[in-house]
Amino acid sequence: MKKMKRNRAVTKARKMKNSHKAVPRRTSAGKARAEGMRLFKLAGRPKREDFLAVFGENGDRLTWEQRAKTAGLPSAERTAAQFQTLLAKAAK
Numbered sequence: 001m002k003k004m005k006r007n008r009a010v011t012k013a014r015k016m017k018n019s020h021k022a023v024p025r026r027t028s029a030g031k032a033r034a035e036g037m038r039l040f041k042l043a044g045r046p047k048r049e050d051f052l053a054v055f056g057e058n059g060d061r062l063t064w065e066q067r068a069k070t071a072g073l074p075s076a077e078r079t080a081a082q083f084q085t086l087l088a089k090a091a092k
Contacts, residue, residue: 039064040049042081053090054083 032059051059055070064076071086073079079086 036064039080042077043080046083047086050083050087054086 048060051062051067053059055062055067059067059070062070063080068074068076068079071079071082073082
C-alpha cells in the first residue's frame with residue numbers, strides 16, 4: 001500500500017516538474033487596456049456617474065486621451081491625476 005502512494009507522489013512530482021507555464025502574449029489591445037486600468041486607478045476608481053458629471057453625457061465612453069481634450073488638459077495622465085479635483089468642481 002505504501003509503495004503505491006509513493007509512486008503516485010513521484011508521478012505527480014514528475015508531472016509538475018515537466019509542465020511548462022504559459023507565457024502571456026502582449027498585444028496592442030492588452031497594452032492599451034492595461035494603461036487604461038492604470039489611469040483608472042490613478043483617478044481613484046471613479047464610478048460611472050462621476051465620469052458623467054465631469055465629462056458630460058458620453059464621459060464614461062471616452063478614452064483618457066479624449067477626456068484630456070474635453071477637460072482642456074495636456075495629457076491623459078494629468079487628467080487622471082487631477083480627476084478628483086475636476087469632480088469637486090463639477091459638484092459645485
